[in-house]
Amino acid sequence: xxxxxxxxxxxxxxxxTLTLTCTFSGFSLSSDGVxxxxxxxxxxxxxxxxxRIYWDDDxxxxxxxxxxxxxxxxxxxNQVVLTxxxxxxxxxxxxxxxxxxxxxxxxxxxxxxxxxxVTVSS
Amino acid sequence: DIQMTQSPSSLTAxxxxxxxxxxxxxxxxxxxxxxxQQKPGTAPKLLIFAASTLQSGVPSRFSGSxxxxxxxxxxxxxxxxxxATYYCQQSYNTPYTFxxxxxxxxx
Numbered sequence: 001x002x003x004x005x006x007x008x009x010x011x012x013x014x015x016x017t018l019t020l021t022c023t024f025s026g027f028s029l030s031s032d033g034v035x036x037x038x039x040x041x042x043x044x045x046x047x048x049x050x051x052r053i054y055w056d057d058d059x060x061x062x063x064x065x066x067x068x069x070x071x072x073x074x075x076x077x078n079q080v081v082l083t084x085x086x087x088x089x090x091x092x093x094x095x096x097x098x099x100x101x102x103x104x105x106x107x108x109x110x111x112x113x114x115x116x117x118v119t120v121s122s
Numbered sequence: 123d124i125q126m127t128q129s130p131s132s133l134t135a136x137x138x139x140x141x142x143x144x145x146x147x148x149x150x151x152x153x154x155x156x157x158x159q160q161k162p163g164t165a166p167k168l169l170i171f172a173a174s175t176l177q178s179g180v181p182s183r184f185s186g187s188x189x190x191x192x193x194x195x196x197x198x199x200x201x202x203x204x205x206a207t208y209y210c211q212q213s214y215n216t217p218y219t220f221x222x223x224x225x226x227x228x229x
Contacts, residue, residue, distance in 0.1 A: 108171040109166070112166055
């Protein structure tokens with residue numbers, strides 16, 4: 001069974017850096033084709049993809065947030081870390097991590113963690 | 123970026139109805155299209171990948187079709203547990219964009 005869980009602060013101040021950790025089980029991030037991604041969802045709004053890291057350390061970011069995001073992995077700990085700098089109230093959202101699955105050349109996010117609501121407020 | 127546009131934004135239907143949700147990409151994505159279901163307060167769940175392949179465990183009343191830029195998600199006979207918000211997402215290239223969602227409500 002594959003599970004993922006997000007952890008980190010639920011309240012950050014404007015201009016601070018957010019660090020979120022995704023701890024997973026049931027798969028290895030050292031296996032070919034495997035990836036983990038981060039997606040966020042502001043309250044009452046749609047999903048927004050943020051970043052994705054592959055087993056071979058290939059990293060991709062949302063162009064609109066690229067300058068503020070860093071994604072890293074610790075294969076030995078089964079963790080993926082996302083940092084986002086210069087947080088602002090508009091970054092208030094539920095942040096999800098999810099396995100970037102694959103089959104026959106296709107990819108998707110499944111399963112997802114439960115999400116963590118991060119509020120940006122002074 | 124590839125823009126994904128869903129229609130309608132919201133839909134009211136009854137148990138037993140057949141419903142169709144449309145997703146349009148701003149450029150061709152061949153069949154690199156996924157559908158997710160999200161219930162309030164929970165994480166999204168994958169329903170369909172590669173435009174028409176049902177994820178394991180998903181009821182057969184769900185189906186997907188389309189290629190190129192136009193795609194549909196169909197629920198053949200609505201059940202109570204299907205009332206949720208549905209999102210399409212393209213996996214053709216980064217950024218992996220989502221549609222704005224379609225909220226399916228009970229009549």
